[in-house]
Amino acid sequence: MDLEFNIESKKENSNSKEKENKLITDYSKFFSLRNTTPVQVTPIELKSFVVSKDYYQFGAGVPSHLFFPIKGLKFQFQYVDETIEIEEDNLGTLQQYSQLPGFPKLIEWLRELQKRYHGLDSYDTEGKEWDILLTTGSQQGLDVMFKVFLDRNDSLLTERYSYGGMFALSQPFGVNTIGIEMDDRGVIPDQLQYVLKNWCTLHRDKKFPKALYVIPHGQNPTGIIYDLERKREIYNICREWDLLIIEDDPHFFLQFENPMNEKGHRILEKSFLKIDTDDRVVRLDTFSKFLSSGIRMGIITCSKKLMPIFNLEVTCAIFHPSGLTQAMLEALFLRWGYEGFENHVKRVQDILIQKRKDAIENIEKHLKGLVTYRVPNSGLYLWLKLNNVDCSLTFIRDIVFPRNVLFGLGISHSPDRNVKSPYIRVTFSYLEKEDGDVAFKILGDCLRSLNGNNNIDQDKKTVSVNDKSSSSKPHQPLILQLQFHQQIR
Numbered sequence: 001m002d003l004e005f006n007i008e009s010k011k012e013n014s015n016s017k018e019k020e021n022k023l024i025t026d027y028s029k030f031f032s033l034r035n036t037t038p039v040q041v042t043p044i045e046l047k048s049f050v051v052s053k054d055y056y057q058f059g060a061g062v063p064s065h066l067f068f069p070i071k072g073l074k075f076q077f078q079y080v081d082e083t084i085e086i087e088e089d090n091l092g093t094l095q096q097y098s099q100l101p102g103f104p105k106l107i108e109w110l111r112e113l114q115k116r117y118h119g120l121d122s123y124d125t126e127g128k129e130w131d132i133l134l135t136t137g138s139q140q141g142l143d144v145m146f147k148v149f150l151d152r153n154d155s156l157l158t159e160r161y162s163y164g165g166m167f168a169l170s171q172p173f174g175v176n177t178i179g180i181e182m183d184d185r186g187v188i189p190d191q192l193q194y195v196l197k198n199w200c201t202l203h204r205d206k207k208f209p210k211a212l213y214v215i216p217h218g219q220n221p222t223g224i225i226y227d228l229e230r231k232r233e234i235y236n237i238c239r240e241w242d243l244l245i246i247e248d249d250p251h252f253f254l255q256f257e258n259p260m261n262e263k264g265h266r267i268l269e270k271s272f273l274k275i276d277t278d279d280r281v282v283r284l285d286t287f288s289k290f291l292s293s294g295i296r297m298g299i300i301t302c303s304k305k306l307m308p309i310f311n312l313e314v315t316c317a318i319f320h321p322s323g324l325t326q327a328m329l330e331a332l333f334l335r336w337g338y339e340g341f342e343n344h345v346k347r348v349q350d351i352l353i354q355k356r357k358d359a360i361e362n363i364e365k366h367l368k369g370l371v372t373y374r375v376p377n378s379g380l381y382l383w384l385k386l387n388n389v390d391c392s393l394t395f396i397r398d399i400v401f402p403r404n405v406l407f408g409l410g411i412s413h414s415p416d417r418n419v420k421s422p423y424i425r426v427t428f429s430y431l432e433k434e435d436g437d438v439a440f441k442i443l444g445d446c447l448r449s450l451n452g453n454n455n456i457d458q459d460k461k462t463v464s465v466n467d468k469s470s471s472s473k474p475h476q477p478l479i480l481q482l483q484f485h486q487q488i489r
């Protein structure tokens with residue numbers, strides 16, 4: 001009885017601590033300087049940007065419908081039997097400028113989708129209201145985050161290894177990215193707490209961070225998932241130190257090990273947004289990794305209070321994502337319904353589980369003893385440590401890539417590009433098993449060939465990063481590495 005009482009009262013305490021109202025009502029302290037001088041437009045000027053049937057519009061710089069090339073439009077979708085024809089009335093709309101947040105029916109469908117997966121879970125906080133906004137993908141979502149929240153010399157906390165495209169943004173923005181150590185469940189709470197508590201001594205010359213950037217499922221590059229307990233711990237630390245959480249979650253639907261529900265669909269982990277009681281989470285979603293990357297479409301989901309400023313940033317940058325893409329997604333989603341969407345998600349997960357298995361078989365066949373890795377339970381990537389190499393950049397650039405095989409480089413995923421990395425990232429979603437058989441054999445041969453290589457430090461059996469080729473050539477910028485990826489395809 002006593003024990004029960006104690007546990008219950010502890011729970012009560014922690015709940016009441018969590019329930020303490022910390023709802024963010026004013027975001028101005030998080031904003032970048034850029035937002036202290038917002039665009040000056042009057043409401044009547046805004047009206048002159050859009051086409052409307054409510055008034056004679058001579059203000060907008062819009063083309064005539066007589067120029068539009070598309071006369072009829074039918075979609076034939078993979079895994080859908082019927083052909084879906086776009087109504088003639090809508091052809092004009094999709095070829096003309098339109099307005100954010102996006103096409104109304106699509107937006108309504110996506111709002112409901114977000115509610116289903118990320119609707120506030122634990123308890124309602126009065127005044128909490130969120131909304132969505134379309135982008136051209138999470139990369140644009142990230143660009144918006146940097147513009148709205150971060151100035152030169154501001155600090156952003158990230159995972160120890162993180163998405164290269166985020167570092168590609170942080171460097172030119174002049175933002176300090178501070179990587180927090182991770183384990184198999186994500187950022188380690190004690191490490192996060194330690195860095196924040198000791199900020200003034202550890203990072204004396206840097207501003208206190210405004211936000212934590214996380215990739216909670218199928219983390220890029222490590223493939224790990226934050227479980228709910230870990231998310232709560234991280235969330236509470238962010239509450240304590242009043243940090244925003246930028247939840248960049250392209251692999252949310254690509255979770256492999258979860259139990260199934262009665263419909264045979266995997267029950268997905270709760271997101272940071274779902275446990276967010278304070279409106280401190282800004283969530284980025286994308287269709288790139290489970291539908292199509294070329295359609296360029298993503299979603300920002302967060303407090304309604306932030307929407308005007310995000311809306312302005314996206315509008316100033318691109319006006320809105322393509323009407324053609326919006327019409328295509330609208331047609332597909334309305335035809336699928338939520339059940340069809342879930343079936344697609346399951347289909348994608350099953351394909352990826354098979355591809356992960358194929359990749360692992362090839363790795364075990366060709367790289368036994370040469371690499372160390374853990375099997376990822378989500379996402380698209382295997383994160384391999386090359387056992388006898390201390391700089392994957394020089395090794396891949398000088399030895400492997402000349403043999404027409406390329407892997408992602410550890411350094412592209414590190415906040416500090418001056419620290420050499422023994423890691424490579426292997427995308428298992430793309431190539432076929434036979435390609436992997438060839439490529440991993442080449443990698444294995446290259447690793448074995450190092451035994452006779454002059455660059456090996458015999459004691460440590462590692463390749464020296466300070467060989468002549470690497471010290472005379474600067475590291476390839478990330479963008480060039482991405483282009484290499486394209487060229488060998």
Ligand SMILES: Cc1ncc(COP(=O)(O)O)c(C=O)c1O
Pocket residue numbers: 136137138139140163165215220248249250285286287288293297298
């Ligand atoms: C963590 C992360 N964020 C953002 C992106 C960019 O995705 P999108 O195609 O939606 O711009 C990627 C793509 O690899 C990613 O892995």
